[in-house]
Amino acid sequence: MKIPAALPILGILIASISCADIASPTRSNAYEWRRIEPAGPGTAETLSFHWPASRLPVKVWAEDTLNLPAKVQAGIDKWKAAFLYREYDAVTVADSNLADVVVRLAPPSKLTLDVVRMRALAPECEGATDFDLPSGSRELQVPVRVFVNPRFDPASPGVDQCLALTVTHEMGHTIGIFDHSPSSSDIMFFDPVVSDLSASDRATAELVYHTSPNVTVSAR
């Protein structure tokens, strides 16, 4: 049995040269995530933001009521799982003074001029995320404030589930999705009805973190 010595090596080299790369998905199912704000008569500006790698993990504080910390952690986990390359990370913290994001069980505070607000309006509860962006500035001031609020008695059917999915929705705004999805199958639909992220939500989150933002974040 005589086997030419170079035959196995040659075979492997030929096989390797002829093989193609893995093909990426198109991510064409992503929706618009940037915020278009009026900037004067007939003009508008488009705001885009994501947390820079130097600010990760984002520190999140949640009010300890109605199981809110667990809902926030679940929301963080869902958004972290949307990413393939550790683009986003967040942890919960015990002291709200150290937080980049503060989550409270309360109605949204009175809106002022320097606040960019995103709202979610589910039947059983409401949510809002406020970003402080001083007029003319492109530097977002921390903490970002998230409000979730039950419309009925928290023990009423559907309210707890509504709070959970609304928290996940609002956490989506905090990562940088500044707009709503037009599809009810996405968690970022303005009136969210699904509890998990869709493929469109994940594709959008990936685009957010691979597009240069024009809004920065203030020092902690």
Add this chain to the structure above:
Amino acid sequence: MRTLLCTIASLALLVSPAQSQVAYYGRLGLTASTKLIRDAVVQEIDVQPGLAPTIVLGASVPFAPTYQAGLEASLTSSGFHSSELGVETDLGTLRTGSLLLNLEGPLAPRLSWRGGFGVIRYWPADQEGIFLRGGTSRFLAGAGMDYLAPLLASWDLMISLRYDFHRFTTDELSARGFSGSQGVQRLSLSAGLARARR
């Protein structure tokens, strides 16, 4: 995959160590790998393991006048990272284990060649990102050369160069709509001791 593992195990047992001259060896070295993924979200993103410390254990038995059949296991552990526009992001620790059924033969005095097939398993330290649904096992083809020099009465110095090739993907990548798989080539250099057959 299971069939291949069974075949490897069966062939390894075909020749009883007690009835033949089994050669054992162990080596330490380094393994370099090409990228595991080339993705494009907006810009191109590559994922690649770092240079990995490697431990290799193996055995071989003669089955023809000048040829041996061998089984070689190797373990590597290193960090892996993504890079986009020159910016690298640490993705954690990645371990691999591979098992190859080899055919070995002489090439020159003290120099031998080997080629074979087997499996490689990826074990990420963290179940996240491209490994969100766990590690992955892939078929592997490899080849290499060994240099043996007498060192002690019954031990040789063994210096080995290995090349192997497999196609990489994970369940998470498939679920995300990636199609096909990425050709991954690895090259390792290692040195150790082989129990001489003389």
